[in-house]
Amino acid sequence: MTALSATISLKVEGENDFESLEGGKIILTWHGRTATAGPKFRNRGWGVMISNSRDGDMQKHIYEHLGYKVIRGSSGRGGERALIESIRFLRGGGTMAITPDGPRGPAGKVQEGVLMMARKSGASLVPWGVSATPRWLFGSWDRFMVPWPFAKAVILMGVPIKVPANASPEEIEKIRQNVEFQMHEIQSLAEKKAGEKPYAIPEATGSSENK
Secondary structure: OHHHHHHOEEEEEOHHHHHHOOOOEEEEOOHHHHHHHHHHOOOOOOEEEEOOOHHHHHHHHHHHHOOOEEEEOOOOOOHHHHHHHHHHHHHOOOEEEEOOOOOOOOOOOOOOHHHHHHHHHOOEEEEEEEEEEEEEEOOOOOOOEEEEEEEEEEEEEOOOEOOOOOOOHHHHHHHHHHHHHHHHHHHHHHHHHHOOOOOOOHHHHOOOOOO
């Protein structure tokens, strides 16, 4: 990841506004778009949540090497402990990167857990769009993207979204839908800026693109 990242021409938009946000921040990127951003923002002490799985064991070593704080857990295993640890980290002003459709999907679907994390911690949810060209898109459920060497990549940092501490379940669902919409919108814009095809939810398209 480090060697590949060194060859990529990466453009980041919205970083000044992102850095000026006060309090905790929760970065939201789709599960299949993590390989590009990981090396770029290394050694900043940001947190990442990684599942308690065999794949997660490998990711843990990678992200610790890149200087991230790793919190283990997911909706399937260790979720409650990971949520408590993440809320404590965010309340202290930390920044966390979360894949809200992980660890097993469905792709492009924001799960409710990240809304609970934002509500209890007071952190801002910030959608990111990530794209690159040329790139490989794997046949996994998340259509995992790896840029080619010397590819051009783009990361777009969106408008922050807050979840009120007293939000009702109905209000939280409306916010969840808005977060999901904003994530698809910024991902579509990232694809356009990278010169790629319009973004579509992977399971809705059944695309086998791999260029």
